[in-house]
Amino acid sequence: MLYGENVEIVARRRDRDEYLFKYVEGExxxxxxxxxxxxVEPDPFWPVTTVYDSFEQWKNEIMIPNNLRYGLEAE
Structure with a gap:
């Protein structure tokens, strides 16, 4: 899904092998x-890529819920 796109890495989650890329053109x-x-991965499900229209959308759908969930587990 990102092949040939101009993107840069902005974040990495090491415990889950996940990266957040920003498209250089646009938001x-x-x-x-x-x-x-x-x-080459034989299973077309991998790697999993989800595109978000903005950082705010990613933050609200992924970052905040994950922080709330994992924060509660740590207590």
């Missing part, structure tokens, strides 16, 4: 859950 962001197969 879109893409969250990608990578695999470390080392070759």
């Amino acid at each position: 879109k962001y893409a969250q990608v859950h990578l695999t470390w197969r080392g070759s």
Whole structure:
């Protein structure tokens, strides 16, 4: 989904092999859950890519809910 797109990495979640990319042109962001197969992934489900129209959308749909969920688990 990002092949050939001009993007830059803006965040990484190491415990889940996820990256947040920003499209250089525009306000879109893409969250990608990578695999470390080392070759072409035979399962078309991977890697999982979700595109968001803005940082605000990603923050509200992913970052805040994850912080609330994992924050409650830590208590």
